[in-house]
Amino acid sequence: MSFSNQNLVYVYYHGSGERQLTGRLLLKNRQIFFEYDADFIKKGLELSPFKLPLKTGVIESNDRTFEGLFGVFNDSLPDGWGRLLLDRKLMNVGLNPGTLSPLDRLCFVGTSGMGALSYEPENSSAMSHITNDLDEIDSEIQATLDENDDYVEDLLILGGSSAGARPKVLLNIDGVDWLIKFRSHLDPKDISAIEYAYHLMAIDAGLVVPEAKLFPSRKGMGFFGVKRFDRNGDSRIHMHTIAGLLHADHREPSLDYESIMKATLYLTKDIRQCEIQFRNAVFNVLSHNRDDHSKNFSFLMDETGNWTVSPAYDLTFSSGPAGEHSTMIMGEGKNPTKNHLLKLAGTVGIKQDKALEIIDQVLAATQKWDALQVKLAFLQYKPKILGRLCVRFAKRLISNQLYLIFLR
Ligand SMILES: Nc1ncnc2c1ncn2[C@@H]1O[C@H](COP(=O)(O)OP(=O)(O)O)[C@@H](O)[C@H]1O
Ligand SMILES: [Mg+2]
DSSP: OOOOOOSEEEEEEOSSSSOEEEEEEEEETTEEEEEEOHHHHHHTOOSSTTTSOSOSSEEEOOOOTTTTOOHHHHTTSOOHHHHHHHHHHHHHTTOOGGGOOHHHHHHHHTTOOSTTEEEESOOTTOSOOSOOOHHHHHHHHHHHHTTOGGGHHHHHHHHTTOOSSSOEEEEEETTEEEEEEOOOTTSOTTHHHHHHHHHHHHHHTTOOOOOEEEEOOSSSSOEEEEEOSSEETTEEOEEEEHHHHHTOOTTSOOEEHHHHHHHHHHHHOOHHHHHHHHHHHHHHHHTTBOOOOGGGOEEEEOTTSOEEEOOOOOOSSBOOGGGSOSEEBTTBSSSOOHHHHHHHHHTTTOOHHHHHHHHHHHHHHHTTHHHHHHHHHTTTOOHHHHHHHHHHHHHHHHHOHHHHHHHO
16 A cells, blocks of 8 residues: 655535536645635535635635544544544554544545545545445454454445444445444444334434335344435435534534524525424434434535435434533533423524424324334344333433423
């Protein structure tokens, strides 16, 4: 593997047609600069309106949140699992990952990143398929987690550009692009089933979610996979997390849902999109999805510059910092109540009647946990596992004052 540090990187935007030069990133004296290409400015596409608005001239990044990188490009960088794979690979060939700048890491991403942006010099190891056998991939993942590095290369190619903490791969199966998640050593054994149960519950609660399924496994309960919403056939769709949009580091609880709602209104200018986002917030509160950090909310921009809230993802039973929500609900992270949610709806002008209707619908779906159990039973999950799942869920709900308030 040959490698040299990069101080100048070209950024391209891909939609359905030819890639378009977006601009140039420059690293000088540890400072990162960006300049939009003049032809790209004429198109009027605001890729990142808050922190990198479309304008002529050199723009200096003076925010160190992402090691000085603009949030829109930081969104292309893998974290957690993908970063681990690349660092292992570099160490295997005698390179020190600490010497890599964010621009170097973007070059490794090349054309294989999530969303619609790509970076040059191109990464020659763009996404390709080694094997589609999920059990085989799972074995490689578990071996890699056990520090057996023989498989790092394969996994890097399959999913090294995806974000998020859990091991995952990006696979094209019969022409459809999937993101398939695996278990890390820290995850419970039933994590795929829990996420799938949450997926069904989210549909029932009226959330917009990507198509998802449990891919069968010969050994266990299967692997949770979602259809990628940043791909549509050969077209790529620009995707931006709220973390990247607002420079809100997802590793620290830095956000309130109020900022997410206001960003939603600003970007989409559409109250129906705000209602979709509000429903996501209500679902997270009522289903104890407390790892609701800033990388778990994204927006999509189409080729005409129109923004929408992305389908909801990473919905599962989870605890945030010290058991609280990572993202606060009108200043409350521990025991958010109906009043906090209603106040949140009011910040963007969602009518109280509409907010109450959404809350009722989500609440009804979360109360149907028993029915969900039946639904999953036909998928042949061991009752023991489901039992644990339900007990954990029910315990939380019963101890949750909010739930009692809602029941009144
Ligand atoms: N269906 C999808 N299409 C495109 N990108 C997705 C999809 N689901 C998740 N992502 C992206 O992949 C990242 C990791 O997925 P996520 O479910 O959050 O995994 P993790 O549990 O590891 O955090 C997300 O932060 C999001 O950017
Ligand atoms: Mg996530």
